[in-house]
Amino acid sequence: xxxxxxRLDRGIKVRTEGIYAISSWRGIxxxxxxxxxFVVGLLILPxxxxxxxxxxxxxxxxxxxxxxLVFDFLTNFxxxxxxxxxxxxxxxxxxxxxxxxxxxxxxxxxxxVATIGGALICTLFLLPCLPIRGIYxxxxxxMYPLLFARVIQALxxxxxxxxxxGLSTFPNIWVELYLILPIIILxxxxxxxxxxxxxxxxxxxxxxxxxxxxxxxxxITWFKTKAVFLGSAIGCLAxxxxxHLYGWVGLSLFALDFSIFPIAATVVGGGGTLVxxxxxxxxxxxxxxxxxxxxxxxxxxxxxxxxxxxxxxxxGLLPYLERKYHQFERWTEV
Amino acid sequence: xNQEVFLRVRGxxxxxxxxxxxxxxxxxxxKGEILGIIGPNGxxxxxxxxxxxxxxxxxxxxIFTKGKKITGLSPHQIAGLGIARTFQIPRPxxxxxxxxxxxxxxFSSRIQRTTGGKLGDRDTVALDILEEIGFxxxxxxxxxxxxxxxxxxxxxLELARCLALRPHxxxxxxxxxxxxVSEITTMxxxxxxxxxxxxxxxxxxxxxxxxxxxxxxxxxxxxxxxIAEDVPSEIVKSEVVKQAYLGVK
Amino acid sequence: MxxxxxGLVNSVILALLASGFALVYGVSRLANFxxxxxxxxxxxxTWLFLNRVGINYIGSIVLSILIVSIIGGAIYRFLLIRVKxxxxxxxIASLSIGIAIMELFRWRxxxxxxxxxxxxxxxxxxxxxxxxxxxxxxxIGVGLAIMVSLWLFTHHTKVGLSLRAIAQDKHAxxxxxxxxxxxxxxxxxxxxxxxxxxxxxxxxxxxITVETGYxxxxxxxxxxxxxxxxxxxxxxxxxxxxxxxQILATALxxxxxxxxxxxxxxxxxxxxxxSGLLGRQKELEERV
Numbered sequence: 001x002x003x004x005x006x007r008l009d010r011g012i013k014v015r016t017e018g019i020y021a022i023s024s025w026r027g028i029x030x031x032x033x034x035x036x037x038f039v040v041g042l043l044i045l046p047x048x049x050x051x052x053x054x055x056x057x058x059x060x061x062x063x064x065x066x067x068x069l070v071f072d073f074l075t076n077f078x079x080x081x082x083x084x085x086x087x088x089x090x091x092x093x094x095x096x097x098x099x100x101x102x103x104x105x106x107x108x109x110x111x112x113v114a115t116i117g118g119a120l121i122c123t124l125f126l127l128p129c130l131p132i133r134g135i136y137x138x139x140x141x142x143m144y145p146l147l148f149a150r151v152i153q154a155l156x157x158x159x160x161x162x163x164x165x166g167l168s169t170f171p172n173i174w175v176e177l178y179l180i181l182p183i184i185i186l187x188x189x190x191x192x193x194x195x196x197x198x199x200x201x202x203x204x205x206x207x208x209x210x211x212x213x214x215x216x217x218x219x220i221t222w223f224k225t226k227a228v229f230l231g232s233a234i235g236c237l238a239x240x241x242x243x244h245l246y247g248w249v250g251l252s253l254f255a256l257d258f259s260i261f262p263i264a265a266t267v268v269g270g271g272g273t274l275v276x277x278x279x280x281x282x283x284x285x286x287x288x289x290x291x292x293x294x295x296x297x298x299x300x301x302x303x304x305x306x307x308x309x310x311x312x313x314x315x316g317l318l319p320y321l322e323r324k325y326h327q328f329e330r331w332t333e334v
Numbered sequence: 335x336n337q338e339v340f341l342r343v344r345g346x347x348x349x350x351x352x353x354x355x356x357x358x359x360x361x362x363x364x365k366g367e368i369l370g371i372i373g374p375n376g377x378x379x380x381x382x383x384x385x386x387x388x389x390x391x392x393x394x395x396x397i398f399t400k401g402k403k404i405t406g407l408s409p410h411q412i413a414g415l416g417i418a419r420t421f422q423i424p425r426p427x428x429x430x431x432x433x434x435x436x437x438x439x440x441f442s443s444r445i446q447r448t449t450g451g452k453l454g455d456r457d458t459v460a461l462d463i464l465e466e467i468g469f470x471x472x473x474x475x476x477x478x479x480x481x482x483x484x485x486x487x488x489x490x491l492e493l494a495r496c497l498a499l500r501p502h503x504x505x506x507x508x509x510x511x512x513x514x515v516s517e518i519t520t521m522x523x524x525x526x527x528x529x530x531x532x533x534x535x536x537x538x539x540x541x542x543x544x545x546x547x548x549x550x551x552x553x554x555x556x557x558x559x560x561i562a563e564d565v566p567s568e569i570v571k572s573e574v575v576k577q578a579y580l581g582v583k
Numbered sequence: 584m585x586x587x588x589x590g591l592v593n594s595v596i597l598a599l600l601a602s603g604f605a606l607v608y609g610v611s612r613l614a615n616f617x618x619x620x621x622x623x624x625x626x627x628x629t630w631l632f633l634n635r636v637g638i639n640y641i642g643s644i645v646l647s648i649l650i651v652s653i654i655g656g657a658i659y660r661f662l663l664i665r666v667k668x669x670x671x672x673x674x675i676a677s678l679s680i681g682i683a684i685m686e687l688f689r690w691r692x693x694x695x696x697x698x699x700x701x702x703x704x705x706x707x708x709x710x711x712x713x714x715x716x717x718x719x720x721x722x723i724g725v726g727l728a729i730m731v732s733l734w735l736f737t738h739h740t741k742v743g744l745s746l747r748a749i750a751q752d753k754h755a756x757x758x759x760x761x762x763x764x765x766x767x768x769x770x771x772x773x774x775x776x777x778x779x780x781x782x783x784x785x786x787x788x789x790x791i792t793v794e795t796g797y798x799x800x801x802x803x804x805x806x807x808x809x810x811x812x813x814x815x816x817x818x819x820x821x822x823x824x825x826x827x828x829q830i831l832a833t834a835l836x837x838x839x840x841x842x843x844x845x846x847x848x849x850x851x852x853x854x855x856x857x858s859g860l861l862g863r864q865k866e867l868e869e870r871v
Binding site for chain 3: 135140
């Protein structure tokens with residue numbers, strides 16, 4: 001007698017389909033649990049970790065989560081593969097750093113200005129790539145941070161190799177944490193909302209089949225521009241935040257780390273889910289910190305993981321968890 | 335049938351490398367008619383469609399719709415003027431449901447203009463259109479991702495996508511290709527209904543017999559040139575056409 | 584005159600750097616972001632063979648180039664082949680591999696100035712009133728030799744012709760019995776070899792550092808973008824344009840302007856003619 005593995009939806013999932021979700025308390029709890037776990041988990045995380053060092057790591061993880069959100073959004077929902085996370089962090093960081101250092105503008109203004117201003121600048125530079133084939137965007141977005149860093153270094157502007165020290169920082173660790181955590185949560189759910197709204201539907205259509213979208217009287221370049229603007233804003237926010245976290249901006253804000261890490265986080269957590277990359281960031285950030293002692297080996301480590309995951313096309317953590325939550329497996333006889 | 339010209343093509347030339355895909359093609363499409371375009375493989379039919387709808391720029395020639403010059407405009411601009419097209423190999427959005435597929439054209443500026451922003455819920459409008467085109471409203475089909483559809487449904491989705499744009503003209507690029515005979519039989523009344531509702535249609539087709547059931551006039555192309563233009567009953571008798579298809583002298 | 588000669592040298596250098604990348608892209612549409620890594624791999628391995636293992640210079644060079652070519656081909660055969668056809672994944676995968684290699688060197692301490700390859704011929708010569716070292720002249724010579732041999736190879740040998748065939752029309756070549764995978768492996772091996780040859784003639788001009796790897800990548804891609812991805816003549820055009828502009832900028836404004844020139848040219852190219860100087864516009868738009 002042969003047996004095979006069968007995967008079925010759990011009873012409770014079937015009972016909570018559609019309108020029936022609110023028919024019982026248990027049903028509601030089932031549907032709401034993952035979301036509640038995510039939100040509450042993120043918010044209480046800083047309170048349950050042992051040391052302040054760990055709390056710092058959480059802030060870093062948050063910033064990487066922002067970058068991972070951008071990558072997932074642009075790549076899997078709009079079809080724009082953005083390898084330039086570092087471009088956003090660099091531009092955002094330098095703008096807020098310059099505003100703060102040269103004109104003494106306080107954090108409360110530099111961060112929003114850097115976010116929007118940085119988004120404008122980044123979008124402008126990436127604009128020429130939008131009407132042409134995707135690979136150009138990928139290449140150019142990857143090159144920009146490398147080039148910008150070298151230009152700043154070569155011309156010795158904006159602090160040159162030494163960077164701009166002595167920036168204002170946040171009052172204390174709690175502000176650092178509880179300013180960014182709600183932002184992450186808001187952005188995650190905000191983006192989720194956008195992609196299921198009609199505007200997001202058009203973006204996803206552009207990813208699926210851009211010629212058909214053009215034949216439907218939609219200017220895809222304009223839509224892509226808006227998507228890139230949104231993405232760069234989030235990325236620049238991360239950069240600006242980082243500037244005031246360390247009180248310093250330098251060429252390292254353009255480091256390839258910021259381009260590679262979000263990709264790794266997305267692949268680990270599950271691309272196309274928006275929540276997955278956030279989780280992936282929170283997994284990889286501590287790992288990355290723990291490996292910091294090894295210096296560049298850390299980068300080697302997660303480049304190899306990334307290469308491995310991409311090459312052997314894994315789906316990611318979140319889809320796996322979702323499957324386990326909604327379905328169960330059992331052996332049946334054939 | 336009115337004599338108002340909805341589409342005017344004059345002297346269009348297009349070469350790819352050394353190959354003349356379209357050579358000195360001129361014709362008019364009149365309001366309310368169904369114009370069929372037939373011709374052996376490689377006669378330039380699809381290239382002509384791509385040129386008219388803006389996906390390919392002609393080397394020479396002019397194209398007008400309702401008197402307005404559209405040569406060189408981009409595809410989304412031409413669609414905005416009311417000319418919708420289907421693709422020979424259907425181009426749905428596989429990750430989206432049929433309903434959401436239609437949300438895309440409903441989001442266009444043309445729709446916003448023609449409805450003054452008072453379209454209402456796009457999903458509902460999409461369902462209406464799908465029903466018109468043959469999807470049953472309450473079944474699961476409209477909500478399944480387009481990647482699961484059969485060719486027949488995909489072709490209908492193509493038409494639905496055109497209709498959502500509220501076009502005055504639809505250009506169909508081999509809409510019957512890939513369909514079984516029974517699927518074609520159900521598609522024909524849909525197209526007839528479109529004409530009755532006032533839409534002008536240009537059909538590039540390979541399946542001549544089915545096309546002749548629908549077309550008011552037919553244009554024949556061969557090697558990029560127009561070799562005949564007449565009513566179907568005359569085309570079947572034409573020696574030139576026979577020669578093009580069969581090589582018979 | 585100074586500018587003319589050094590401009591030429593710079594252009595040839597850029598062309599050499601870009602040739603490996605362009606070859607791989609032209610044949611298999613794969614943007615090989617590990618190009619820079621392979622370049623310094625040859626450099627370091629030659630150095631290792633020369634200074635730690637004690638093989639003579641020529642032997643070290645040949646051995647290194649061979650090994651890295653095999654590595655390049657292997658990278659395709661065992662890793663990149665799994666993501667073939669998905670350009671985004673290809674870029675990410677080759678980039679990750681490249682970074683892994685380069686950062687591995689950084690971890691091992693290969694960042695200082697101590698690593699150098701000796702020039703083939705020491706000393707300089709007075710050419711038309713300009714003092715120029717033999718190594719640089721050698722570079723021009725090697726560059727020309729490579730161009731000629733590549734031309735001969737792709738026009739007169741079976742393997743070379745199949746590379747060109749695939750570059751022009753993948754499906755037609757497949758129908759003629761040319762296997763795209765095998766050709767891609769060969770292309771990647773050759774691309775690595777080209778990177779290697781460039782490395783051994785150019786590196787003696789300076790030091791071998793990890794930074795060089797990134798610079799090579801940037802410059803190679805810049806040349807291809809400006810000249811046109813997928814076009815051989817484009818590589819030369821792009822290299823000449825960038826090469827001379829860089830030297831001009833250095834002469835008029837200062838050495839650090841080289842990178843600014845690169846950035847400016849990329850932006851200008853993308854705005855005015857995204858397909859590059861000699862690229863084919865058709866390639867860039869999606870087919871209907």
